[in-house]
Amino acid sequence: MDCELRPTAHATEMLIERGISKGEAFETILKGAKKAHGKKVTALFRKTELVYRKIPCHYIVITAYRETEG
Numbered sequence: 001m002d003c004e005l006r007p008t009a010h011a012t013e014m015l016i017e018r019g020i021s022k023g024e025a026f027e028t029i030l031k032g033a034k035k036a037h038g039k040k041v042t043a044l045f046r047k048t049e050l051v052y053r054k055i056p057c058h059y060i061v062i063t064a065y066r067e068t069e070g
Contacts, residue, residue, distance in 0.1 A: 007061040025064060
């Protein structure tokens with residue numbers, strides 16, 4: 001059984017605005033360095049940062065960031 005990525009409406013908007021694909025978001029969750037903040041988790045991988053909650057076999061993405069150079 002594969003886990004599912006389920007971004008909120010806000011997260012979907014941020015993923016599109018910041019040019020982050022669902023594949024990149026999933027890779028960030030799976031491979032990124034993580035910090036727990038209560039029920040929320042922040043994952044950082046390469047230049048992508050996500051805030052999400054994990055519910056059994058669902059990653060609920062709350063928001064997304066991408067570091068910019070300059």
